[in-house]
Amino acid sequence: MKTMNKTRLLVLLSIIFLVLSACRPDIAVQNEATQPTPVVREGGSTHQKAAMQPSPEPEPTPTPEPIKVRALLWEENPQIPIINFHGFTPRRYDEETGTVMYLWNFQSIIKRLYDAGYSLISIRDYLDGRIVVPEGRKPLVLSVDDAYFANQLALNEEGMPSKLSGIGWLYYFAQENPDFGYEVAMFANFGDKLYGNMFLYDWWYLGDNWEIDFAKTIVWGMEHNVVPYNHLYQHPDLEKISELEIHPQIEKNDSTLRYFLKLADREDLIEHLPNAIALPYGKWPKQQSGKDILLSYVNQEGKALEAVFEAGYEYEPGMSLSPLDEDFDPFHIPRMAPINKIVRFIVDSAPKVPSAKSCELTLPHDADQNDLNTLQTAIQEAVQNQVCSNGFYIIEKHIFKAHDGVVQLWQKPLNQTKAEN
Numbered sequence: 008m009k010t011m012n013k014t015r016l017l018v019l020l021s022i023i024f025l026v027l028s029a030c031r032p033d034i035a036v037q038n039e040a041t042q043p044t045p046v047v048r049e050g051g052s053t054h055q056k057a058a059m060q061p062s063p064e065p066e067p068t069p070t071p072e073p074i075k076v077r078a079l080l081w082e083e084n085p086q087i088p089i090i091n092f093h094g095f096t097p098r099r100y101d102e103e104t105g106t107v108m109y110l111w112n113f114q115s116i117i118k119r120l121y122d123a124g125y126s127l128i129s130i131r132d133y134l135d136g137r138i139v140v141p142e143g144r145k146p147l148v149l150s151v152d153d154a155y156f157a158n159q160l161a162l163n164e165e166g167m168p169s170k171l172s173g174i175g176w177l178y179y180f181a182q183e184n185p186d187f188g189y190e191v192a193m194f195a196n197f198g199d200k201l202y203g204n205m206f207l208y209d210w211w212y213l214g215d216n217w218e219i220d221f222a223k224t225i226v227w228g229m230e231h232n233v234v235p236y237n238h239l240y241q242h243p244d245l246e247k248i249s250e251l252e253i254h255p256q257i258e259k260n261d262s263t264l265r266y267f268l269k270l271a272d273r274e275d276l277i278e279h280l281p282n283a284i285a286l287p288y289g290k291w292p293k294q295q296s297g298k299d300i301l302l303s304y305v306n307q308e309g310k311a312l313e314a315v316f317e318a319g320y321e322y323e324p325g326m327s328l329s330p331l332d333e334d335f336d337p338f339h340i341p342r343m344a345p346i347n348k349i350v351r352f353i354v355d356s357a358p359k360v361p362s363a364k365s366c367e368l369t370l371p372h373d374a375d376q377n378d379l380n381t382l383q384t385a386i387q388e389a390v391q392n393q394v395c396s397n398g399f400y401i402i403e404k405h406i407f408k409a410h411d412g413v414v415q416l417w418q419k420p421l422n423q424t425k426a427e428n
């Protein structure tokens with residue numbers, strides 16, 4: 008940290024020196040050019056003045072300011088815990104199970120993760136390698152399985168999220184703590200449940216027109232970074248069902264989601280839907296032929312399967328790799344259920360997990376700051392001048408990799424875009 012500060016100070020001093028020394032010639036030129044003027048002012052007659060008038064004071068040439076661009080920098084490959092919650096209950100008399108957690112336990116887990124320095128990133132950004140969190144913080148992916156139950160996300164009569172639903176409460180937490188962020192993946196089964204749209208005292212019950220209320224909840228989520236993903240239509244155990252059922256279980260879940268979006272008159276959201284699956288029970292089909300059916304799934308819009316999220320890694324706790332890592336496998340992404348042991352593991356690992364750093368790049372004053380070559384050169388200079396280290400630089404949607412002093416635009420490796428199990 009100390010060396011970083013020294014480096015920054017040195018950079019700042021050199022910038023000030025450069026700006027000052029750049030100014031000097033201008034000042035000198037200006038003095039020469041303006042020298043005759045005082046003579047005129049002091050002793051000249053009106054006539055003389057008129058004769059001397061043709062040399063007006065030239066406009067001082069402003070020194071062009073270089074453009075500064077702040078890049079997010081991962082000096083080490085980010086490591087990302089991915090957790091999967093299930094249901095929540097605000098009722099004290101309910102019992103906690105493997106899939107139901109007291110709302111206040113969820114709240115305390117979120118606060119602990121936040122205090123440990125984690126911030127949420129979306130699965131979209133995660134899969135694209137765009138691992139962006141505020142400087143000094145660490146990425147975390149939060150998913151909710153078996154969605155949507157009202158206890159996971161419900162809207163109140165004003166159309167705002169209910170604080171008694173887990174992800175609804177999280178919305179207000181994120182409003183108070185904007186550096187935590189609000190990004191949630193809902194792995195949904197649309198074919199095994201009804202959605203409670205009527206809240207009575209402390210719970211949600213099935214009321215009239217539940218479908219439209221449910222559709223509105225999905226839409227509110229999509230407008231606020233709570234994104235539906237595929238957890239298959241009826242939560243089948245893929246080890247047990249016939250191979251003939253695999254494709255329909257995936258496809259029917261997708262078409263039902265599209266049905267709800269149409270019901271809410273929001274077909275426009277369909278093109279933004281991702282295509283990623285979380286395996287029910289974390290189980291793959293037994294045979295390779297069954298796995299191939301799953302991996303070759305293409306959704307209604309022609310989007311190939313991007314990722315498969317697994318489950319059950321709480322027995323072997325570990326961080327997930329990001330696509331920036333050469334060993335990343337998008338079709339076997341581990342997730343952990345947030346049992347006590349896992350929350351402790353994530354919190355205790357925080358001091359060792361890389362944090363986001365930043366690097367201020369200097370671009371020529373007339374540069375196009377969206378130009379990839381310009382950005383690449385600026386990173387190259389920052390690394391060569393030891394202003395910033397090697398690592399991954401993220402600027403807007405662009406990612407650059409600086410390694411051994413060589414800077415290249417980073418692109419998703421081909422094996423991450425094609426299923427090849």
Ligand SMILES: [Zn+2]
Binds near residue numbers: 152153242287288
């Ligand atoms: Zn599940």
